[in-house]
Every structure is written in structure tokens, then in C-alpha cells.
Amino acid sequence: MVRVAGLDPAGTPKRYSGLAVLDDNRLIYINKLRHDYEIVNTVLSLKPVVIAIDSPLSYANTYREVDLKMKRMGYKVLPPGWRAMRMLVERSLRFKELFEKNRIVVIETHPYSALKSSGCSSHDELFSRENIKIDKLLSRDEYDALIAALVAKYYVEGKVLIVSARDGIIYLLPRICS
Secondary structure: OOEEEEEEOOOOOOOOEEEEEEEOOEEEEEEEEOOHHHHHHHHHHHOOOEEEEEOOOOOOOOOOHHHHHHHHOOOOOOOOOOHHHHHHHHHHHHHHHHHHHOOOEEEEEOHHHHHHHHOOOOHHHHHHHOOOOOOOOOOHHHHHHHHHHHHHHHHHHOOOEEEEEOOEEEEEOOOOOO
């Protein structure tokens, strides 16, 4: 197994972003960070091979084709064209460029949809099934970052659920719980 990460970025440094890193299914880092330099420096220092980001990684005026496909499948996603979402997309694309320059594969995910695709009824059930030990109370941003990190893990293993269209690919978890 290899080291992977999940990032749940906020659209602005005024709000916290969640970051989680897994190594051999062991949680080695989880925290809330605000500033771009904190996020980038932490990711680069922990050296994941893949990072899954909870954000659209391409622009659209409203919904992208991939978002509409997700909606038809029963997943609730927001359009990247909304003003608040555009800020998130811009920030996430800056992260993507920096990470890829450092040879980190960047993929797009949507943790709420990934939890649903896993068949698990809660974060706790999912993490229990994955034998991930958490020793502190997590914020929503950290929960989403940890789910994103699991998506990155399944991506490396070639076991992700892929939702694709000409304008994007969103990676989700396979069925884990019955």
C-alpha cells in the first residue's frame, strides 16, 4: 500500500479545510488548516502519491455533464458555476497545479456521495469497516477529508466507482457495507 491523502478545501482561507493522510490504511495525519501555504506544505511534507479533493476540478457556468450524471444517479452535487463554488474551484485548481508539479496525482471526489456509494450508513460504520482508528472528535471537514483519503486509497487499488463525462471524472467508493 502507498500513502494517500484527502482534502476538503474551503473556498476561502477564512474557513477551515480538512486534510487527512492514510498510510497502509493507518491514519497518520488529520487536521483542519486555513491557509494555502499550510495545506500545501503539509501535503508536500507527507508525500502522498494521490490526493482526492472534494471540489469540482473544472469550470462550468452551471452544472457540468458529470454533475448531471451524478444527479441522475441520486447524488446531490452543487454546480461549479455558483459564485461561492467558483471560489472553491479556483482555489482547488491552484492546489491541483502545485500538487501535480510535485508529482502527486490529483483526483476529484465528493465525500457525501462516496459515503452513499459505499453503502455504509455513517462515517463511523465506514471507518470501522476499514479498520481506521480515530482518537479524537472530528469536524465535518475532517470527516470529509478522511472519506476523500479512502477514495484515493481505492483509486490506487483500482477499485473506485468512476462517474465520468466529457467534462470531468468524479471518483467514489465501491460498495463496502452491505
